[in-house]
C-alpha cells in the first residue's frame with residue numbers, strides 16, 4: 651500500500667466524522683448520504699439521484715435480495731442499508747466508527763424491522779463468524795489505517811461463498827503532492843490507499859476471489875464538480891459568515907480535488923469479490 655507522510659489513527663478518523671456530522675448534514679445531504687455519485691451523463695448535475703444510482707448499481711452487482719443478510723461497514727448515517735432494506739427487502743446491520751452517525755442512522759431507520767446499527771470498527775467487528783451473506787461498504791474502507799485487518803474481519807463475518815461488494819477511494823500513484831495531500835487526504839483524515847491493481851491483490855491475499863474491479867474516476871470527478879458548484883452558489887446566498895466561509899473553502903477544495911484526479915493522485919472504484 652502507498653502511504654502519504656501523514657498517518658491518522660482510528661480515533662482521529664472517528665473524531666473527525668463525529669465532529670463534522672452536523673456540517674455535512676447542513677450542506678452535503680440533509681439525510682446523511684455521503685458517498686460518490688454515479689452520473690447519467692456529463693450534463694447530469696443531480697447529486698442526490700446519482701448517489702442513489704450508485705446504491706442501486708452496487709445492490710445489483712452484489713446480487714442482494716430478500717433472502718440476503720447484509721452488513722454495511724462504515725455505514726455512516728445508514729442510508730445505504732435503509733435503501734437496501736426498502737428496495738431489496740433484505741435484513742442487515744450497519745457498523746460505523748462515528749457514534750454521532752450511528753445515532754442519526756438509528757433515528758432515520760425508525761421502526762423498520764430487520765435492520766440495526768452499531769458503533770464499532772471494521773478492524774474489530776462485534777459479529778460472529780460467517781453470519782452474513784453480503785458485506786457492503788461505500789467510500790469508507792479507505793479510512794481504515796490497518797486495511798489488511800479490516801479485510802480479514804470482513805472475510806471472517808461472511809459465510810463461505812459470501813459476497814463483498816463496495817466502492818472506495820483509490821490512490822492511483824504513490825507520490826502525492828502537497829496540494830492533493832491537503833485538499834484530498836488530510837481534509838478527511840485519510841492516510842493513504844491502494845491503486846485499483848493493488849486493491850485486487852490485497853483482497854486476494856485476504857482470501858477473496860475478484861468478480862469485478864471497475865475504475866470509475868470520471869464519476870468522482872463529476873461528484874466534486876457538482877458539489878463544488880452547489881457550494882459556491884449556496885455561499886453567495888448564505889447569511890451566516892462562518893457557513894459562507896466553509897462553503898467557499900469547500901468549493902475551492904473541490905477544484906483542487908478535480909486537479910488531483912486528473913494528476914492520478916485520487917480515484918474511485920467499485921469492487922465485487924467472493925469469499926473463497
Ligand SMILES: C[S@@+](CC[C@H](N)C(=O)[O-])C[C@H]1O[C@@H](n2cnc3c(N)ncnc32)[C@H](O)[C@@H]1O
Nearest residue numbers: 667684685724725726746747748771772788790
Ligand atoms: C465518507 S463516509 C461514508 C458513509 C456512508 N457509507 C455513506 O455512503 O454515506 C465514511 C464513513 O466511514 C466511517 N469509518 C471510517 N473508518 C471506519 C472504521 N475503521 N470502521 C467503521 N467505520 C469507519 C466513518 O465514520 C464515516 O461514517
